[in-house]
Amino acid sequence: MLILECPYCGVMADETDLHGGGEAHLKRFGPGSSDDDFETYLFHRKNPKGVHFERWRHVSGCGKWFHAARNTMTLEVYGTYSAQTTEPPKAIVNAVKKKHPEWEGWT
Amino acid sequence: MSNAVSALQGASFDGYCKVEEAGLTGMITLRGELASAGVAKAVKAVTGAAMPGQGQITEGAKGRAGWMSPDELLLIVDHADAPAVVQAASTSLAGEHALVVNVSDARAVFRVKGAACREVIAKLAPADTSVMQPGMLRRTRIAQIPAAFYLEDDETAVLVCFRSVAQYAFDLLKDAAKPGGEVFG
Numbered sequence: 001m002l003i004l005e006c007p008y009c010g011v012m013a014d015e016t017d018l019h020g021g022g023e024a025h026l027k028r029f030g031p032g033s034s035d036d037d038f039e040t041y042l043f044h045r046k047n048p049k050g051v052h053f054e055r056w057r058h059v060s061g062c063g064k065w066f067h068a069a070r071n072t073m074t075l076e077v078y079g080t081y082s083a084q085t086t087e088p089p090k091a092i093v094n095a096v097k098k099k100h101p102e103w104e105g106w107t
Numbered sequence: 108m109s110n111a112v113s114a115l116q117g118a119s120f121d122g123y124c125k126v127e128e129a130g131l132t133g134m135i136t137l138r139g140e141l142a143s144a145g146v147a148k149a150v151k152a153v154t155g156a157a158m159p160g161q162g163q164i165t166e167g168a169k170g171r172a173g174w175m176s177p178d179e180l181l182l183i184v185d186h187a188d189a190p191a192v193v194q195a196a197s198t199s200l201a202g203e204h205a206l207v208v209n210v211s212d213a214r215a216v217f218r219v220k221g222a223a224c225r226e227v228i229a230k231l232a233p234a235d236t237s238v239m240q241p242g243m244l245r246r247t248r249i250a251q252i253p254a255a256f257y258l259e260d261d262e263t264a265v266l267v268c269f270r271s272v273a274q275y276a277f278d279l280l281k282d283a284a285k286p287g288g289e290v291f292g
Contacts, residue, residue, distance in 0.1 A: 008161075008176065011162060011234070011245065017233050060246065061247060062179075064177065
């Protein structure tokens with residue numbers, strides 16, 4: 001069972017309290033962008049075996065969206081953080097790097 | 108206007124905890140910037156309760172104020188007073204970006220009474236009820252429906268859900284409180 005701490009409520013919520021929102025930190029390519037960029041934005045998602053950044057919604061709690069950094073292989077959670085950001089905060093990146101010095105970064 | 112009736116009109120069940128529908132309860136949703144002094148003042152004025160912190164519910168002379176999310180409060184007052192409370196709070200928050208709505212008739216409230224009230228709720232919700240203390244509020248789900256609960260005292264849990272699923276919630280609680288279903292004996 002995946003258990004994430006909601007950064008807004010401060011409670012440990014398990015995945016039945018949450019709703020997954022897919023990959024985090026997507027950059028939107030809208031009208032005026034090239035077809036390739038638009039296709040990538042719409043359809044191409046990462047599917048890593050290892051460190052992954054995801055969006056989650058505390059659906060039966062506060063109803064807010066937040067971000068989580070976790071490992072898809074070990075199910076380890078590195079941390080959760082606010083949705084009001086376009087990139088993972090330093091503390092989360094450092095937590096991942098500490099565990100995986102060879103990790104190549106979130107982009 | 109027709110007489111107001113609560114969802115299950117006070118239905119109750121005696122199991123190893125007593126489950127009862129709480130009857131008419133005034134409930135008000137207040138959304139806005141919770142850090143603002145205006146909101147705290149309005150909450151204090153209508154319920155007598157202090158501003159609740161994250162995950163808390165506070166009690167005042169005229170009602171309770173529960174923290175529902177970073178921008179939402181639940182005010183619990185007397186059912187008959189609710190329209191006046193909405194009026195008073197709206198007036199006092201006129202200058203702010205805030206919303207006050209009477210949701211009393213959209214909700215159902217249950218009381219679970221007994222030493223094992225935490226256990227009865229723990230059977231249904233993914234929340235850690237053992238850490239719950241009076242003064243804390245948790246929004247979660249019971250079985251398939253959203254619900255929030257808090258403890259009035261160590262042996263009384265209050266559970267709030269939508270009125271449309273009141274019968275479902277009551278059936279769940281009844282089942283969880285059935286004699287012979289004790290987990291920790």
